[in-house]
Amino acid sequence: MKNLHNGEFFGKTHETLRFDGLTITDTEYTHPYVDWHYHENAYFTFMLQGNMTEGNKKEIYDCPAGTLLYHHWEDAHYNVKPDIFTRGFHLELTEEWFEQFDISKDSIEGSFNLKNPDIKLLMYRIFRETKLNDPSFELSVHELLLNIFCTLYNKVQNPDKKPSWVNKIDEILHESFTEKLNLTDLSKTIDVHPVHLSRDFQKHFHCNLGTYIRKLRINRSLALLNTHKSLAEAALECGFADQSHFIRSFREHMGITPLQYKNLLKK
Numbered sequence: 001m002k003n004l005h006n007g008e009f010f011g012k013t014h015e016t017l018r019f020d021g022l023t024i025t026d027t028e029y030t031h032p033y034v035d036w037h038y039h040e041n042a043y044f045t046f047m048l049q050g051n052m053t054e055g056n057k058k059e060i061y062d063c064p065a066g067t068l069l070y071h072h073w074e075d076a077h078y079n080v081k082p083d084i085f086t087r088g089f090h091l092e093l094t095e096e097w098f099e100q101f102d103i104s105k106d107s108i109e110g111s112f113n114l115k116n117p118d119i120k121l122l123m124y125r126i127f128r129e130t131k132l133n134d135p136s137f138e139l140s141v142h143e144l145l146l147n148i149f150c151t152l153y154n155k156v157q158n159p160d161k162k163p164s165w166v167n168k169i170d171e172i173l174h175e176s177f178t179e180k181l182n183l184t185d186l187s188k189t190i191d192v193h194p195v196h197l198s199r200d201f202q203k204h205f206h207c208n209l210g211t212y213i214r215k216l217r218i219n220r221s222l223a224l225l226n227t228h229k230s231l232a233e234a235a236l237e238c239g240f241a242d243q244s245h246f247i248r249s250f251r252e253h254m255g256i257t258p259l260q261y262k263n264l265l266k267k
Contacts, residue, residue: 001076002037009090010034010079017130019138021097022145024130029086034079042105043092044148045069046123048265049226050086054079056111066223068114068123070152075111089127091145101146108152115174117215118206121253122148124222128256131264165190166204169197177216178239183209213239218253221246225262234258 007016007023015026023041029052047067054061054069056077063069071077098105114120126144129137168190173181186209187194198209205212217238224234235246250258 002035003074004037004039006041006092006094008039009088010037011088020142021094021100022141023090023092023094024141025090025092026130027088027090029079029081029088031079032081032083034081036076036078038074038076039071039092040073041092041094042073042098043071043090044123045071046089046091046127048087048089048127050081050084052079052081052086058110059113061113063113064223065226066120066219068120070108070112070114072109072111073105075109077111091123091126093145101142103149108149114152116151117212117219119148119151120219121215122151124254128254128261128264131267162204163200165192165197169201170205173213173216177213178220178237180239181213214249215253218250221250221258222261225258226265231258 004010007013007018007025009025009027010031011027011029013025013027015024017024026048029050045063045068047063047065049065051062051064054063054077056075061067061069095105122144126141129140129144134140169186172186172189183194183198187197190197201209201212207215217240221234221238224237229237231246232243235241235243238246240246240249247257250256250261254261256264
């Protein structure tokens with residue numbers, strides 16, 4: 001089984017950044033099939049464009065644009081790519097990075113398809129920082145990455161302390177966020193009183209219900225912005241009332257407009 005070393009990925013890498021124990025690569029995937037392999041370091045894969053399938057010893061993931069995966073060091077997996085342009089953003093963490101910030105290298109093990117919209121938005125912001133050529137981008141990347149690990153660590157350390165309705169409503173929202181939802185119907189579906197749901201949603205998701213839905217819609221829109229769809233079409237497909245609402249929400253969560261994000265993908 002092939003062991004890939006620091007900064008090594010299958011495909012054509014167009015950009016590589018190295019600093020303070022991190023290696024960041026922007027890679028076009030060119031192989032229709034990549035056999036079982038592993039990487040010597042832990043790393044994140046953020047799908048910018050296209051699609052691929054990834055399998056490991058436990059699961060198989062369909063990975064369209066917008067997918068965020070985490071792979072622990074030396075965790076074996078394989079990849080299958082359809083005949084379309086596919087591009088990935090990788091953030092690789094050496095042992096020195098974990099030591100520098102006093103994080104146990106083995107605090108999070110295995111491979112994960114990360115669906116938490118907060119984590120995904122943090123990774124989108126890391127991608128944005130690497131494309132803006134700002135002198136302070138390295139500091140920003142470390143800060144955002146530490147926020148990601150804080151969220152991941154809390155999830156791993158406290159997996160069973162949430163009531164059952166929390167996972168249930170999260171599944172419902174991920175499946176139905178483009179639809180018009182109301183509190184009464186959601187409460188009936190998960191069998192929780194509307195007052196209880198309104199009061200405790202913030203505690204478990206760190207934002208209110210409306211904000212969480214908007215985050216899911218923004219995550220979906222990021223995958224559409226590398227297609228030929230217009231902003232108006234992307235807005236409607238993601239569940240926004242209109243293009244203006246979409247642009248306002250996007251700027252609020254991403255710090256840039258949808259058009260500016262489309263331009264980042266061209267760099």
